[in-house]
Amino acid sequence: MTGLALALSAFALMLVAIFLRVPVALAMGLTGFFGSWYVLGTAAAPLAQMKMLAYETFSNQGLSIIPLFLLMGQFATRTGMSGALFKAASDWLGHRKGGIAMASVGACAGFGAICGSSLATASTMGQVALPEMRKRGYSDSLSTGVLAAGGTLGILIPPSIILVIYAIMAEQNIVKMFMAALIPGLLAALGYILTVAVYVRLRPDAADTAERVPMRARIRTLAATWPVIVIFGLTMGGIVGDWNWARPGPQALFTPNEAAAFGAFATGLYGVLTRRLTWRGFVDAILETAKATGMIFFILLGAEVLKGFLAVTRAPDILADWVATQGFAPLAVLVTLLLAYLLFGCVMDSLSMILLTIPIFLPVIEVLDFGLSAEDTAIWFGVLALIVVEVGLITPPVGMNLFIINGVARDIPIARTYAGVAPFVLSDLIRVAILVAAPSITLWLVHAAF
Numbered sequence: 001m002t003g004l005a006l007a008l009s010a011f012a013l014m015l016v017a018i019f020l021r022v023p024v025a026l027a028m029g030l031t032g033f034f035g036s037w038y039v040l041g042t043a044a045a046p047l048a049q050m051k052m053l054a055y056e057t058f059s060n061q062g063l064s065i066i067p068l069f070l071l072m073g074q075f076a077t078r079t080g081m082s083g084a085l086f087k088a089a090s091d092w093l094g095h096r097k098g099g100i101a102m103a104s105v106g107a108c109a110g111f112g113a114i115c116g117s118s119l120a121t122a123s124t125m126g127q128v129a130l131p132e133m134r135k136r137g138y139s140d141s142l143s144t145g146v147l148a149a150g151g152t153l154g155i156l157i158p159p160s161i162i163l164v165i166y167a168i169m170a171e172q173n174i175v176k177m178f179m180a181a182l183i184p185g186l187l188a189a190l191g192y193i194l195t196v197a198v199y200v201r202l203r204p205d206a207a208d209t210a211e212r213v214p215m216r217a218r219i220r221t222l223a224a225t226w227p228v229i230v231i232f233g234l235t236m237g238g239i240v241g242d243w244n245w246a247r248p249g250p251q252a253l254f255t256p257n258e259a260a261a262f263g264a265f266a267t268g269l270y271g272v273l274t275r276r277l278t279w280r281g282f283v284d285a286i287l288e289t290a291k292a293t294g295m296i297f298f299i300l301l302g303a304e305v306l307k308g309f310l311a312v313t314r315a316p317d318i319l320a321d322w323v324a325t326q327g328f329a330p331l332a333v334l335v336t337l338l339l340a341y342l343l344f345g346c347v348m349d350s351l352s353m354i355l356l357t358i359p360i361f362l363p364v365i366e367v368l369d370f371g372l373s374a375e376d377t378a379i380w381f382g383v384l385a386l387i388v389v390e391v392g393l394i395t396p397p398v399g400m401n402l403f404i405i406n407g408v409a410r411d412i413p414i415a416r417t418y419a420g421v422a423p424f425v426l427s428d429l430i431r432v433a434i435l436v437a438a439p440s441i442t443l444w445l446v447h448a449a450f
Contacts, residue, residue, distance in 0.1 A: 003039075004322075007315030010035045011360075014306075024352040025295075025302035032305035039312045049308055057304050058297060061257065062168050067293040068260035069159050072267050073115035074285035079271035081228055082124045085110040088221040090132065094210035098200035100136055101146045101207060102193045104129040108150030109189040110225065112157045113232045114267065118350070118393055122151025122401045126408035139206040140412045142199060145420020147408075148401040149192055149427075152390040155350060157185035158236060159260070161296070162354055162389070166382045169303075169358050172375065174256045175239050179445045180379045184387060184435055191427040199423055227270050235263040296351065303355040310359055320363040330368035334381075334436065337361050338388050345392015349400055353389050361385075372439060379446065380439045384432065391428045394421045 014031040018024055036046040057063075076082075089103035089110075096102065104125060112121045126147045133143040155162050158178035167174045200207040213221075238254035254262060268285075271277025277285075310316055323333060340361075344353045365381045366374060393401045396418045406414045435442055 002318075003313035004315045004318045006035070006039065007310060007313045010309070014356075018348065018352075024348075024356075025298040028299070028302035028306040028356070032302070032307070032309040035306075035309035036312055039309070046305075046308070050305070053304055053308075054301055057301055060168065062164075062174070063297070063300075065164050065174070065257050065260045066161055066296060067289055068257070068264045069161060069164070070117070070292050071285060071289045072159075072260065072264040073117050073120050074289050075264065075267040075271055075277060076111065076114045077120055077124050078281045078285060079227075079267065079274065079276045081114065081225075081267075082107065082111050082128050084221075084224045085228060086125065086128045086132075088218075088225050090210070091213040091218045091221045095212040097204075097209055098142075098196045098207040099209060100129070100133050101138065101142055101196045101200075104133070104146055105150045105153075105189055105192045105196070108147075109153045109157055109185070110228055112154035112185075113159075114228055114235075114263065115154050117161065118151050118154040118390070119400060119404055121154030122148060122404045123408065125150060126405050130405075130409055136210060137208040139203070139420075140409070141416045141420030142196070142203075142206045143420070144405045144409055144412055144417040145422070145424060146192065146196060148394050148399070148405045148417060148421050149195075149424035150189075151401045151404065152393050153185060153189060155393075156181055156188055156386060156390055158182060159263070160386070162350055162386060163382070164256075165296075165300070165351070166354055166358065166386065169355070170362055170378050170382060172378050172382065176375075176379055176446050176450065177382060178236065178239065178256075179449060180383050180442050181386065183445055184383055184431070184442055187431055187434075187441075188387075188390075188428070191431050192424055195423050195427045227267075231263060231266045231270070234266070235259045238262065299351060299355055303359075306356075307359050316360050316363040319360065320367045323364050324367040330370050331436070333364065333368055334370075334384075337364070338384060338432065338436075341385060341388040342391060342395065345389060345395050345399070348392070350389040350393060353392065354385065358385075370439065372443075376439070376443055376446075380442050383442050384435060387428065387432055387435065391425060391432070394425060394428075396421075 010031050014027050017027040033046050033050070036049070037043045040046070086103060086107040089106040090100055093099040093103045093106070107129065108121055108125050111125060115121050129147060130143055158181055160181065163177045163181055164174055167177045236259070239256055239259045268277060341353060341357070344357070362378065362381065365377060370377055372380065393399050396402065402414065402417050402421065406412065406417055
């Protein structure tokens with residue numbers, strides 16, 4: 001059996017194990033370990049690899065950004081920032097048809113900018129916005145659909161944990177990945193708002209309007225969002241901004257790790273000063289961060305074991321060489337890989353998809369000619385992959401965000417959520433098509449800054 005055939009067979013068995021509810025990290029680790037054992041004919045080599053692999057993986061200083069951004073999101077969830085964002089957005093947009101749903105999208109975008117987690121954004125904003133929409137007579141489908149879709153902005157608008165992991169795996173600059181994702185993230189929010197506008201015109205009974213709020217009150221509620229603006233501005237601005245005017249070239253105030261530490265500290269300090277972060281809330285935030293970090297790191301370790309197996313089979317290189325020699329159109333290969341993400345998204349979570357596929361898909365993309373540099377190609381593909389992964393979070397039957405929202409609104413049948421999220425999935429697919437056709441949209445901010 002050739003290395004490629006062996007790798008594909010092992011990959012299929014691993015997917016079966018995952019579908020049978022074997023933990024993803026364990027499925028990847030066992031596949032990599034026994035696969036390497038089979039190829040090398042001895043257990044000595046994979047055992048020797050295991051002896052040092054955990055240390056070599058987790059001694060990477062770049063990984064410290066993950067628990068710090070997770071902690072920042074935990075503090076943000078517990079300090080009432082989501083409520084202030086939603087109040088400001090609803091005051092400015094609520095008097096329009098479907099305005100409360102549009103405000104939910106805007107609040108999700110703002111909260112995602114300091115949270116970095118799709119599931120946390122969907123859960124938090126669901127608790128804040130869903131009661132208001134139901135009070136205003138919004139349909140169950142629109143209410144749950146827009147919140148499920150809006151939650152996906154948490155992993156696209158930086159900072160994003162999955163973008164960090166992709167940057168580490170693809171050996172790309174984290175700052176450039178954040179900058180490349182910003183415009184597509186804002187386009188996602190704009191697309192969702194336009195989708196709501198079209199939805200309520202086609203179905204006028206699905207939404208109502210609120211009373212127009214006086215301008216003075218609007219400005220007051222907007223001013224109340226200053227913690228989000230300041231923390232996001234200093235965190236992201238500190239990474240990419242030119243703070244040293246005495247020297248030419250971009251001189252950032254923070255490294256990404258320092259920015260994550262500052263963001264977590266500033267968010268926690270705001271919670272303490274406003275007395276919204278209690279001691280119990282602080283302890284819970286630490287514990288939840290530790291649990292999420294442990295889960296992510298365990299999956300990362302499993303992915304490294306699997307990567308070792310792929311290295312001894314040379315499957316990614318063989319596959320990349322085969323694609324390069326077949327003369328396939330680069331765009332056709334890219335679309336095929338993105339469609340694979342859509343299919344995986346129906347049954348897998350976003351982190352697992354990235355860790356499983358990037359070691360195989362990225363070498364294939366890198367040998368194709370899209371008229372871009374190698375770095376630009378890797379950044380562009382990373383953002384596209386993240387967007388399609390994001391679509392998977394709201395794709396039935398097992399999109400994670402759908403179940404998060406269904407858990408918040410237990411009395412709403414999940415079939416209505418499936419129906420409500422369909423127009424937003426269409427919006428996402430249109431956005432993917434635009435970004436595939438025009439890579440410059442994704443890369444413009446990166447080129448402007450660097």
